[in-house]
Amino acid sequence: MRRFLAVAVFAVLSALALTGVALAGNGGIAPVEPASPNAQRINDSYVWVSIFTGAIFLLVQGSLLYFIFRYRRRRRARFEDGAQIHGNTNLELAWTVAPFLVLVAIGAFVFWKLPGIQNVPAADAAGGRVDVEVKGYRYYWNFTYPNGVIAVDRLRAPVGQNVKLEVTAPAFDVIHSWWIPALGGKFDAIPGTTNQTWFNAEAPGIYRGQCAELCGIQHTAMKAEVEAMPRAEFEAWLDKERRAQEAGTSTLGKETFTGACAKCHGLAGEGDIGPALAGNSLVNDANAVEQVVRNGRGAMPPIGKDWGNRQMLALTDFLKEGGLNGG
Amino acid sequence: MAAEGEPAPVPSWQRGRVVSWLVTVDHKRIGILYLATAGLFFVAGGIMALLIRTQLAQANEHFIERDSYNQLFTIHGTTMIFLVIVPILAGFANYLLPLMIGARDMAFPRLNALSYWLFLFGGIILLLSFFAAGGAARGGWTSYPPNSVYAQGHGQDLWILSLHVLTIASLAGAINFVVTIHNLRTQGMSWTRMPLFVWSIEVYAILLIVVLPTLSAGLTLLLLDRQAGTHFFVPSEGGSAVLYQHAFWFFGHPEVYIMILPVMGIISEVIPVFSRKPIFGYKAIAFSTVAIGFFSLLVWAHHMFTVGLPSFLNAFFMVTSMVIAVPTGVKIFNWLATLWRGNLHFDTAMLYALGFLSVFTIGGLSGIFVAAFPIDWQVQDTYYVVAHLHYVLFGGSIFGILAGLYYWWPKFFGRLLDERLGKVSFWLIFIGFNVTFFPQHMLGLLGMPRRVYTYEDTGLLQEYNLISTIGSYVMALGLLVFVFNVIKSRNGRRVGNDPWLADTLEWYTTSPPPPHNFDTVPYVTSHRPLYDLRRKLKERGVL
Numbered sequence: 001m002r003r004f005l006a007v008a009v010f011a012v013l014s015a016l017a018l019t020g021v022a023l024a025g026n027g028g029i030a031p032v033e034p035a036s037p038n039a040q041r042i043n044d045s046y047v048w049v050s051i052f053t054g055a056i057f058l059l060v061q062g063s064l065l066y067f068i069f070r071y072r073r074r075r076r077a078r079f080e081d082g083a084q085i086h087g088n089t090n091l092e093l094a095w096t097v098a099p100f101l102v103l104v105a106i107g108a109f110v111f112w113k114l115p116g117i118q119n120v121p122a123a124d125a126a127g128g129r130v131d132v133e134v135k136g137y138r139y140y141w142n143f144t145y146p147n148g149v150i151a152v153d154r155l156r157a158p159v160g161q162n163v164k165l166e167v168t169a170p171a172f173d174v175i176h177s178w179w180i181p182a183l184g185g186k187f188d189a190i191p192g193t194t195n196q197t198w199f200n201a202e203a204p205g206i207y208r209g210q211c212a213e214l215c216g217i218q219h220t221a222m223k224a225e226v227e228a229m230p231r232a233e234f235e236a237w238l239d240k241e242r243r244a245q246e247a248g249t250s251t252l253g254k255e256t257f258t259g260a261c262a263k264c265h266g267l268a269g270e271g272d273i274g275p276a277l278a279g280n281s282l283v284n285d286a287n288a289v290e291q292v293v294r295n296g297r298g299a300m301p302p303i304g305k306d307w308g309n310r311q312m313l314a315l316t317d318f319l320k321e322g323g324l325n326g327g
Numbered sequence: 328m329a330a331e332g333e334p335a336p337v338p339s340w341q342r343g344r345v346v347s348w349l350v351t352v353d354h355k356r357i358g359i360l361y362l363a364t365a366g367l368f369f370v371a372g373g374i375m376a377l378l379i380r381t382q383l384a385q386a387n388e389h390f391i392e393r394d395s396y397n398q399l400f401t402i403h404g405t406t407m408i409f410l411v412i413v414p415i416l417a418g419f420a421n422y423l424l425p426l427m428i429g430a431r432d433m434a435f436p437r438l439n440a441l442s443y444w445l446f447l448f449g450g451i452i453l454l455l456s457f458f459a460a461g462g463a464a465r466g467g468w469t470s471y472p473p474n475s476v477y478a479q480g481h482g483q484d485l486w487i488l489s490l491h492v493l494t495i496a497s498l499a500g501a502i503n504f505v506v507t508i509h510n511l512r513t514q515g516m517s518w519t520r521m522p523l524f525v526w527s528i529e530v531y532a533i534l535l536i537v538v539l540p541t542l543s544a545g546l547t548l549l550l551l552d553r554q555a556g557t558h559f560f561v562p563s564e565g566g567s568a569v570l571y572q573h574a575f576w577f578f579g580h581p582e583v584y585i586m587i588l589p590v591m592g593i594i595s596e597v598i599p600v601f602s603r604k605p606i607f608g609y610k611a612i613a614f615s616t617v618a619i620g621f622f623s624l625l626v627w628a629h630h631m632f633t634v635g636l637p638s639f640l641n642a643f644f645m646v647t648s649m650v651i652a653v654p655t656g657v658k659i660f661n662w663l664a665t666l667w668r669g670n671l672h673f674d675t676a677m678l679y680a681l682g683f684l685s686v687f688t689i690g691g692l693s694g695i696f697v698a699a700f701p702i703d704w705q706v707q708d709t710y711y712v713v714a715h716l717h718y719v720l721f722g723g724s725i726f727g728i729l730a731g732l733y734y735w736w737p738k739f740f741g742r743l744l745d746e747r748l749g750k751v752s753f754w755l756i757f758i759g760f761n762v763t764f765f766p767q768h769m770l771g772l773l774g775m776p777r778r779v780y781t782y783e784d785t786g787l788l789q790e791y792n793l794i795s796t797i798g799s800y801v802m803a804l805g806l807l808v809f810v811f812n813v814i815k816s817r818n819g820r821r822v823g824n825d826p827w828l829a830d831t832l833e834w835y836t837t838s839p840p841p842p843h844n845f846d847t848v849p850y851v852t853s854h855r856p857l858y859d860l861r862r863k864l865k866e867r868g869v870l
Contacts, residue, residue: 027787028769031705042701049699053692060659060688067666068681071602072673078828080603082669087608087661095660096653103649103695110699111642117701118638171563174474177633177708181774185704188633190569191473192562195635212633212708212776214467216474217394220779273393299479 032181035207035228036199039184041113048109052102117184120198121162129162136169136176136189136211138301139218140259142311149241150252150311152259154225158234159201168194170306174216180209180226188213201228216301217273221263245310253318256311260303269324274300278324286316352436353842357443358422359739362732364443365414368450370810372406375399377803380763384796386784396780397465398482402453404468405486408582409493410450412724416589417442417500419731420528422739424504426833426840427522429513429848434506442500449492456485467778469579472560472571476552487550494539494546501535504528513832515851519613522831522854523606526613527592530620534585537624538578545574569634576627584623586720588616590727591658594680597730598662600829601677602669608661609854615654622651632700633707641700648698655691659684674827675749679730682757683723690718693768708778711771717764729756729809737826741838742819748812755805762798766791830855 030047034040071082123129132155133144143151157163167178169189179186183199201207211222229237244250258267261277269277282288290312296302304312341350348356379399382391391399421439425432433439456463461480464470475483508529512521549571551557558564560571599606606612628636628644662684671677693715697703706712736744770791775782782788825834834857836845852859 028766028771028773028791031772032774039705042705045699046696046702046705049696049702053695057688057692060663061685063663064666064681064684067663067669068671068673071666071669071671073670076670078603078670078672080670082602082604082671083667084605085607085664085668086605087611088664091664092608092611092657092661096657099653099656103652106695106699107646107649110645110701114638114701117704174477175471175568179774179776181705185701186633186707187635187704190562190634192568193635209774210776210779214397214471214474214778217397217465219397220393220781301477 035182035202035205036184037202038117038197038199039182041117042185045110045113045117049106052106056099056102120164120196121200123164125162127161129164130158131164131166132157134165134167134178134189136167136178136215136222137173137260137303138216139211139222139263140303141178141222141224142259145238147238147242148310149238149245150308151241152252152255153223154227154255156227156229156234156237157199157201158231159204159228161231162198162200164196164198166194166196172302172305175213176211176215176222177213178209178224179212180207180224182207183209183226186212199226201226204228204230218263245314248313248317250314252311253314253316254323256315257318257323261315264300277319283319283324286313286320289316289319352432352440354421354425354433354436354439355739355840355842355844357439358418358420360443361414361418361421361446364447364450365411365418368406368410368414368454371454372403372411373803373806375403375406377799379403380796380799382780383782383792385793386789387781389781391780393780394462394465397467397778398457398463400778401464401467401470401486402457405453405464405490406450407720408468408586409490410446410453412586412720412728413497413582414446415728416531416586416724417446417497419524419593419728419735420504420531420589421500423735423833424507424525424528425511426738426836426844427525427831428508428511428516429832429845429851430507430511431844433503434510435503438499439503442496442503445492445496445499449489449496452485452492453489456482456489459485469572469575470549471568471575472549472552473562473568475549476560478553484550484553487546487553490546491543494543497535498539501532501539504532505536508532513848513851519610520851520854520856521613522592523595523609523612523616524589524592524831526616527588527590527595530616531585531589534581534588534620534623538581538585541574542578545571545578548574569631572631572634573627576630577624580627580630581620581623583716583719584619586724587727588619590683590724590731591616593727593731593734594662594683595658596829596831597676597680597734598665600734600827601672601674601680602666603672603828604665604669605830605855605858606661607664607667608657611657612661615657618654619651622647622654626651629698629700629703632703645698645700649695652691652695652698659688659691674733675744675746675753676730676733676827678750678753678757679726679733682753683726683730686718686722686726686757686760689765690715690722693718706771708776709771710767710775710777713777714764714767714771717767721764722760726756729753734827735833736816737822738833738838738840740816740819741821742816743822743826744812744816744819748808748815752805752808752812755808756802757805759798759800759802759805763795763802764798766794766798770795825857828861830858832856835860 031043034043121129131146135142141153143155167187167189169176169191171191173191176189177186178189184197187195187197205228207226209224211219241250245252264272264274265277266272277283293304294302341347351357378391382388382396459481461482463482464486466475466478508525548559552560558566560566560568562568595606595612625647626644628640629648632641697706697712697715733744733749770788773786773788775788824838849856849860
């Protein structure tokens with residue numbers, strides 16, 4: 001018994017220490033600090049559920065410990081019976097109905113919060129809305145803005161404006177999952193179907209996330225960022241980027257290489273799980289590059305089968321112009 | 328030809344120490360074969376888990392590379408579910424079911440042997456697939472297409488073959504259990520006088536029969552997509568990427584209850600015996616077993632909340648998933664009430680049963696969070712879910728299995744497992760388990776997805792991962808002590824036929840029982856036939 005108490009005290013103390021650490025920086029006792037109303041409402045639901053589950057936790061563990069202590073055998077022999085109680089209908093009804101009521105309370109709260117989490121705000125709602133297509137490829141994210149601007153792995157977005165995301169994956173690819181914890185829950189990027197979600201970033205900053213559905217060997221490397229910037233700055237960037245991409249002077253080629261190629265071939269093309277590209281004369285041959293990118297080769301999936309000319313040209317130009325050598 | 332009522336003489340070639348095990352159709356020997364084989368697979372799966380935890384101990388670690396890592400967690404999950412928990416429960420059921428209902432053997436002894444041998448070969452196929460061209464399967468134990476369709480090498484094909492073989496093994500076993508329970512109960516053992524473990528095996532077996540064919544169908548389509556050029560799951564050719572998930576989880580969620588209901592049955596046997604009380608609310612526990620089994624067939628898409636199903640479907644599966652918490656709660660409260668005013672004996676079996684109550688409750692409560700689908704959008708596919716499922720499958724199933732092993736070991740072998748070693752290993756496992764898996768809740772909430780081979784040193788990821796890895800070593804040490812205890816039990820203390828003064832029929836015969844189980848079986852008048860017997864003997868002044 002003494003041993004048991006020692007362990008119990010140890011367990012409680014270590015739990016308290018851990019909670020202290022956790023509370024110091026919201027270190028994982030609740031979802032990541034929300035930065036968007038939908039994420040905030042998920043957090044509210046989380047806290048609401050925690051209240052009930054916390055109470056049940058204390059009730060069950062408390063009575064368990066109390067019974068263990070109170071009804072321990074002391075000096076009683078094994079053949080001494082405990083109280084021969086076979087049940088109690090009223091009690092059993094009570095602990096069938098009470099959890100049911102708790103679940104009703106939880107369910108009601110969640111369904112009350114649900115529209116504010118799930119429903120994408122209308123396009124004509126106050127402040128307008130930016131719609132972005134989010135496409136998951138092995139192993140990068142391609143973003144397309146309404147004006148045709150393409151971005152890879154980093155989504156730029158205005159602060160304080162609704163952003164609608166159409167999350168999908170190309171038909172020839174596999175399932176990925178889009179997830180930026182601070183900006184809301186995850187949605188799968190499924191080949192052949194489109195899921196819609198949204199966020200409204202409350203403050204400028206970079207919000208990080210990564211693919212949440214096992215998609216293959218480089219799943220771990222499939223990261224994503226949302227850079228929230230003041231609205232005017234965002235609009236200026238979007239317009240400047242459109243002109244640069246149309247003129248072929250943007251950094252889209254480099255961005256594409258970094259996102260789509262470098263994860264397997266190395267940032268300088270030095271090779272990793274994919275063969276080295278640096279020093280390979282084929283990278284200067286736009287047609288050869290396009291062939292490989294569109295059709296894949298060996299273990300390499302067709303990572304850019306459905307790219308438009310803009311992105312393909314950006315990549316091949318980047319390679320031809322010696323992008324691998326930092327040129 | 329032997330005379331009526333006499334056992335047929337055993338041919339001499341079948342009497343060897345090894346051969347007699349190879350040709351046995353005795354349910355008790357088959358049960359022990361199941362337990363021993365699954366125990367070896369548990370060691371294999373456990374080593375994989377330790378490799379995984381070692382890789383994750385530090386941020387940006389390269390102890391194991393990404394491809395091997397993907398193979399490890401895929402085979403770890405598949406092993407623990409298909410080769411460890413389900414067959415261990417089949418082992419318990421094999422050994423105990425006929426004894427508990429006063430029968431001489433299973434209904435179909437040869438089919439029973441076939442189940443075991445299929446299980447063994449299915450398991451060998453799975454573990455040897457590490458040596459296949461291109462290595463083992465690497466798509467996770469769920470093996471979602473299209474990823475699993477495009478996977479290169481033969482690991483994925485062997486994974487499918489292995490699961491097909493295991494499915495047939497389980498299906499044959501399940502049919503055997505149901506037929507045995509329905510037809511071979513002894514005189515007086517009506518449905519409401521069956522031990523609760525038998526109730527749980529009835530529901531376990533029916534669930535297996537209902538859902539295994541769906542898994543087989545899904546796997547067959549996957550195999551055809553990979554090898555025969557069909558496109559059931561290939562979206563670029565008009566297939567559906569999500570269809571497989573429905574087939575898989577229609578099996579996969581009831582599978583969770585297949586792995587926990589018999590364990591709840593074990594707990595319902597152990598707690599009353601070590602509390603010296605009848606179970607509180609026998610009928611409520613039996614009925615809640617049936618209710619959980621029924622509802623488990625209606626919750627599968629709660630694994631698919633992030634797929635983008637229509638809102639009303641998400642809502643439906645959220646409500647059914649929460650409803651299932653009610654009968655589960657009924658069980659927990661009834662077990663607690665069984666302790667109330669008892670004469671609690673803390674033998675190791677009881678410690679594991681109480682440990683089960685404590686940690687399974689945590690697994691059940693985190694289940695409420697993941698059932699609420701907007702919250703699930705945050706925690707799905709993260710370490711939060713990893714923590715939740717290990718609280719249910721390790722803290723639930725494995726704790727209950729260990730309780731059962733300590734409780735029935737004297738029945739199986741006539742000797743006790745050492746109690747002192749048992750208590751040491753219990754505390755190591757109990758503490759190690761919580762230190763390993765509790766911090767994983769935080770990891771998930773901090774944004775760490777599951778199935779990633781490494782992570783960056785941001786926030787508290789490094790700290791929690793290190794704590795978790797240390798916990799897993801403590802747990803492994805506890806399990807080593809248990810293995811040592813098992814080996815040592817060859818010379819363990821001999822005890823009588825019924826060391827715990829238990830209530831159910833398996834303790835009526837000798838320990839271990841003779842091949843024919845019983846010389847006589849008493850007429851059963853309640854769900855505690857041995858208690859009734861002891862009381863009668865007491866009344867007559869014999870005891």
